[in-house]
Amino acid sequence: MAALTADDLAAIASRIHDQNASWIRVGMSTCGIAAGAERVYAALEDELQRQGAGVQLKKCGCLGMCAAEPLVEVNIAGMPRVIYCRVDEACARDIVRGHVCGGKLLQDYIIDMQSEDAS
Amino acid sequence: MIIATINGIPVHVAEGTTILEAARQVQVKIPTLCHHPDLPPTAACGICIVKVQGSNKMLRACCTPIEEGMNILTHxxxxxxxxRTVLELILSNHPNDCLKCGRNQSCELQNLAAAFGIREELFPKFISGIPKDDSTNAFVIDPDKCIHCGRCIEICQELQQVWALSFLGRGFSSRFAPAAGMRLVESPCVECGQCSSHCPTGAIFELDETVKVWQKLQDPDNYCVVQIAPSVRVAIGEAFGMPPGTNMTGKLYTVLRRLGFKAVFDTSFAADVTVME
Amino acid sequence: MITKTVLIKDTTPGSTSGTKEFFDVFTAALRESKLADEIRLVRAADIGVYNHGIVLKILPDNITYANVQHHDIKRIIGVTLKHGNPIKDLLYQPRAYQLRLVLKNCGRIDPESIDDYIAHDGYRALSAALQAGPDTVIREITASGLRGRGGGGFPTGLKWSMTRSTPGNEKYMICNADEGDPGAYMDRSVLEGDPHAVIEGMLIAGFAIGASQGYFYIRAEYPLAIERVQKAIDQAHAYGLVGERIFGSDFSMDLEIRLGAGAFVCGEETALIASIEGKRGTPSPRPPYPSVKGLWGKPTCINNVETLANVPSIIRNGSAWFSRIGTENSKGTKVFAVTGKVRNSGLIEVPMGTTLRDIVFEIGGGTASGKRFKAVQTGGPSGGVIPEHLLDTPVDYDNLQKLGSIMGSGGMIVMDEDDCMVDIAKFYLKFCVDESCGKCAPCRIGGYQMLNLLENISRGNATLEDLERLRLIAKAMQKASLCGLGQTAANPVLSTLRYFEDEYREHILNRRCPSKKCTALLQFIIDRSRCKKCGLCARSCPEKAITGDKEHGYTIDTARCINCGMCFETCKFGAVERN
Structure with a gap:
């Protein structure tokens, strides 16, 4: 394709920005993968399909809480955006059934950190 | 032109002059070990360190260009x-067999140890014990005596473009060796002799067969003849302190006869023919 | 209809059932207030607050309460959950916050999607830089006060302007991703989590110095980082953001990856250049600096991954915004890999000037074991240990140097009272001895001799003169080594000697290791009163040094014992003692 112009950046950004979409992100850096993120991703993918949930499943890098990997961040419309830690395959399926489809947050898996973004 | 001072003595030198060269111009002696005037500095040994006023770092005089206004302290x-600690460390990694060493009395490490008045060893000795390589008829390589100055490698790779020698391994087990660790006879070495003539210690020296020659000369069952290369008549003069270029042909013939050779052959005629061709 | 969510976590040290109990009490209280259908209670695994009793976080109000008591529940329901008002005396005021600048996108965007990066302001800084021109870019970076994040802390703007001002048509930009400190992986995470930010930083730097070719020097042990950077370069290429006439301007630059073969010394810039050129990775004397004579003899600028990842934000938000963060001489944030005996090992990003105590205890959550904190090592094998009484030091380049350590690339290893300082010094020195290239004598032989001395100390075969020998060699290494590896290799030894000389003396004079780590100095015996005669120890002993039977009990034959510690590990009743 032809070289991008500065205006194209804005066009791409607005195409991607869809704040209301529901999504699940799995931390897939070396730390996450070493802790089993690939299996968790596969379980989420499978369970989402089984339940027919229209939720976007995405990969992302490392949030920093490496000791608590695999981390799965869930953003479902009308629910608080939370991060689950030390997720295994069973927990991944519970996330889809309970949180995504059932509107319930999972007990004993949520992790939070004290941070803010610069800029 | 750069103006600076060394131990308070003003120096005026061309840009790009190293601290070591500048110091020599004003008769200040900075001890060196790995440095050789024929070669670019490898900066390996750390003996030539000096201070520059205003910095608590120590710089290597051999490879640091002197800068305008520098106040250099050499001692x-x-x-x-x-x-001294660096020298002691180098000595702790060097065998003490000076008496049996091919470089005895012409060894730069020996001279430096003498200059520093080293009389005992501060650190325990660790010698790697890598076997000698005497696979060629030209040199003996004794890696244990190597001080890692890198001169042989620099000259073999960069000046002669032969690449027969290189460093292998790393850290304390690094060593210089014929490329890829093969024996010298299997390496691309052309036996030019530049490595041994630049080696500061006995790590590379010419294979010495003097004892064998004496034995043959003294054996009554042997009829010994000798043939000399054209350059020897002049080179031997230098070894005995004559001015360079002094022709020693006559004296050489006589000496060889007195040593016991029954006949002396000279290659000079053949050499002349070669030149005429 | 659920309106609020309350996360609950008992952060009292050692508490195991507190969260559950409080959860049950709170649930009952909600039912009583007839709010059970409106408020969702969730037990959290970790709430990011430590040692503050029961902690509650109320969403979506984002109110955090700490040290909550059972009698506070009524107030919380009445004031906050019903009316959304905060209760001042319960509010948690964090002493330390993470501030995510470099890690902003890590874990938030898909690192394999350039579109996702662009949607998060990606490549806008590049576009702005190309319009502003190289001089403005260098001025901004200089004004921001950004310093090299690889460890040296050299001002980035100055490095760029030096490379720019060296005459030459051909210049190179190199990204140093040869991260090799034990326990440090900040650069890996940035490359894996946000590769485009580094690429954008590379392009801006290349534009500023006048380079047309850039190299990523990534160690081969980072396969995922290599894969993602390559993918990112390809995507950027397809968008015309790498290659000819970027954004339609006159600026063209190509990027390539070069793999490092895993030599720590290749993080040193002259050795790194030699490695890219295909030579043996050994340092060469500086000057000439790479900015004058670098890769292939051309002017070259080498920046660390994290340094480059800072660049787009600075260009986007301006130098004034950046220089507001941090301390007088150290601007911005720093990413640390906090590992070792810490509860939350992982990556954190904090503003420069955050104290070590806040990093270790507030963010890191203290020691994982709950045992007493002893020291923290910063700067990896080139740094030093910092003991407890200096933990209130704000972290910046100059402060850490004053304490005998360095900022380094950002590894931070927490040690508790089980760690022996002689052992720690030995560990780091061993690393440098293994990684020394062997070129210069002080580093090659000095490191080896020091390691041998430390080994003797940890075996109880040393004298007090050996401490002087250690100091003597350390000084020679610092002053006479050719590159940073050798010059700093003695730092862990010197800093442990500085703060924990007692421990060294204890090893030497009393042949005792206070942390019970140096096994050669330990003696294992079985305490008869606690022994249950199970025989597990005897079966675990590799030397068959434990004799006895289930009737009479067991004893250790100290003459045959090799001090491996297997019996100590195996015994479930604490009957094996080590002294």
């Missing part, structure tokens, strides 16, 4: 202590 208790 103080701290500098000498560091130099």
């Amino acid at each position: 103080d208790p701290e500098i000498v202590e560091v130099r």
